[in-house]
Amino acid sequence: MFNLYGRVCHLCGHPGATQADHLDPLANRPNQVPDPTRMRPAHGNRNQVGPGGELFDARCQTCGQACNQDRGAKRLADALAAPEAEGFEDYSDRI
Ligand SMILES: [Zn+2]
Numbered sequence: 505m506f507n508l509y510g511r512v513c514h515l516c517g518h519p520g521a522t523q524a525d526h527l528d529p530l531a532n533r534p535n536q537v538p539d540p541t542r543m544r545p546a547h548g549n550r551n552q553v554g555p556g557g558e559l560f561d562a563r564c565q566t567c568g569q570a571c572n573q574d575r576g577a578k579r580l581a582d583a584l585a586a587p588e589a590e591g592f593e594d595y596s597d598r599i
Pocket residue numbers: 513514515516517518546547564569571
């Protein structure tokens with residue numbers, strides 16, 4: 505997947521992504537067949553397990569977000585609609 509799309513996070517637009525974010529979230533469709541063209545690079549959370557079993561901070565070093573986990577099961581359009589500077593807040597209480 506990283507060979508196809510590189511290491512720029514598709515959610516915040518910054519480099520250094522280490523996780524594959526499912527365009528159709530696993531939480532919504534858990535039985536989907538793994539397909540790299542239906543995933544995009546995204547930042548991870550604070551305690552991601554590395555290849556050697558070590559924990560490392562996979563959050564974005566530019567904006568500090570755990571993009572993949574912050575998006576969770578939101579529809580992609582909803583995740584991308586959030587202003588970058590404010591992260592992925594829930595705006596439903598302000599409408
Ligand atoms: Zn990111």
